[in-house]
Amino acid sequence: xxxxxxxxxxxxxxxxxxxxxxxxxxxxxxxxxxxxxxxxxxxxxxxxxxxxxxxxxxxxxxxxxxxxxxxxxxxxxxxxxxxxxxxxxxxxxxxxxxxxxxxxxxxxxxxxxxxxxxxxxxxxxxxxxxxxxxxxxxxxxxxxxxxxxxxxxxxxxxxxxxxxxxxxxxxxxxxxxxxxxxxxxxxxxxxxxxxxxxxxxxxxxxxxxxxxxxxxxxxxxxxxxxxxxxxxxxxxxxxxxxxxxxxxxxxxxxxxxxxxxxxxxxxxxxxxxxxxxxxxxxxxxxxxxxxxxxxxxxxxxxxxxxxxxxxxxxxxxxxxxxxxxxxxxxxxxxxxxxxxxxxxxxxxxxxxxxxxxxxxxxxxxxxxxxxxxxxxxxxxxxxxxxxxx
Numbered sequence: 001x002x003x004x005x006x007x008x009x010x011x012x013x014x015x016x017x018x019x020x021x022x023x024x025x026x027x028x029x030x031x032x033x034x035x036x037x038x039x040x041x042x043x044x045x046x047x048x049x050x051x052x053x054x055x056x057x058x059x060x061x062x063x064x065x066x067x068x069x070x071x072x073x074x075x076x077x078x079x080x081x082x083x084x085x086x087x088x089x090x091x092x093x094x095x096x097x098x099x100x101x102x103x104x105x106x107x108x109x110x111x112x113x114x115x116x117x118x119x120x121x122x123x124x125x126x127x128x129x130x131x132x133x134x135x136x137x138x139x140x141x142x143x144x145x146x147x148x149x150x151x152x153x154x155x156x157x158x159x160x161x162x163x164x165x166x167x168x169x170x171x172x173x174x175x176x177x178x179x180x181x182x183x184x185x186x187x188x189x190x191x192x193x194x195x196x197x198x199x200x201x202x203x204x205x206x207x208x209x210x211x212x213x214x215x216x217x218x219x220x221x222x223x224x225x226x227x228x229x230x231x232x233x234x235x236x237x238x239x240x241x242x243x244x245x246x247x248x249x250x251x252x253x254x255x256x257x258x259x260x261x262x263x264x265x266x267x268x269x270x271x272x273x274x275x276x277x278x279x280x281x282x283x284x285x286x287x288x289x290x291x292x293x294x295x296x297x298x299x300x301x302x303x304x305x306x307x308x309x310x311x312x313x314x315x316x317x318x319x320x321x322x323x324x325x326x327x328x329x330x331x332x333x334x335x336x337x338x339x340x341x342x343x344x345x346x347x348x349x350x351x352x353x354x355x356x357x358x359x360x361x362x363x364x365x366x367x368x369x370x371x372x373x374x375x376x377x378x379x380x381x382x383x384x385x386x387x388x389x
Contacts, residue, residue, distance in 0.1 A: 025049060026048040027047050030044055030070055030386045031382050031385055032069060033380060033381050036089065039379070042079075043058045044388075046059060047342060049347070054375060054377045059107070062100070065089070066083050066089065067081035068383040069123060071126060071134070073127060074127075076102055076104075077102055087142065094116055095120050098111060099154075099159060100158070115160045118166055119145070119166075122137065122139070123137055124139075124186060124187040126190060128220070133164065133220055134152045134154050135188040137200075146169070148185055149221075150165075151221060167199070171203075180234070185199055187199075193246055196210065200238055202236040202238060204228075207231065207251065209223070210223060211223075232253070237251055239252050243293075243297065248263060249264050249269055253288060255286060255287075257288045259274070260275075261274070277312060284306050286306055287304060288302065288303070291303075294365070295341065295343075296365075299315060299326075300315075309330060309334060309336060309352075310328050311336065326369060333352025335353040335355070336351065337382070346362065352382070356379065360376075
């Protein structure tokens, strides 16, 4: 702003905000998308935490194939995106992982490097504690080859190494013939203390458990004992989440639409509660997906896709970790693949992949309940939403 305009603006009663004040009213939002139609990659928008509005135009569009899952380093200097490519992709047929530098001031993304995932359809990634390794879940849509876990080294500058280790379980349950003919690794998550790594295999109806040793550069993962946790036949484990203190774990089973609550004992998961997201419903209503806590850990949220298309809210018992349902709310769209609570805690953003929108709804931080819809933001095939601070 030119200095000679400032007195005129002030005299006219127009409020003038500094760039710092404007930045303080909101956050940058990263949106990963599927690029088989009109989307071009990773979009960065301004999100106004006072109004719950996503800015009309992107601040940056980073062109990259099918960045379906975004992982941000703890210091927010680096971003890792899985490129969910495979034989059925429109353009690139090779699963990959991309590393980006995040500019500390502008939040502009710059590609550092890209490596092959060594598997088809990588669908999830997470950083090990200490961030020396990136774990990648290769889902593998087709029966052959099996789904797998790939491990990559991460340099101090965010550069990804070539493949360090790969694990495939060859344990498909085959209970649901068209979906469990082979292993389908859907996610990989570390325990809060970083000592254990948990691999959710939808095709095997199992969670596989590994010890993690960052110092072992040749083979950082070794099988734990027990090496796996069994889930009900045909349930399809998808995503796992730990309480902040590491005492409890929460697992969505995609095909049975349930949440399993576990006590965590020396790395083992001991079941203590099963929550039905679509009790009595048929398969059309069962497609559990994303799960997240509120920042204070008092509330737990989970999406159920399919014909249900709901976001469910629960209170969390501080002592036992058990869940109590407080609300079911329509996502007002189709296929709510991911969602996030904004940093202010006042809004939830739901990425409805197949209706091509991000739906923003109000949230009451005190009750955890979701309120009115404040925006339906059009964007083709959103798959992940993450905030920068």
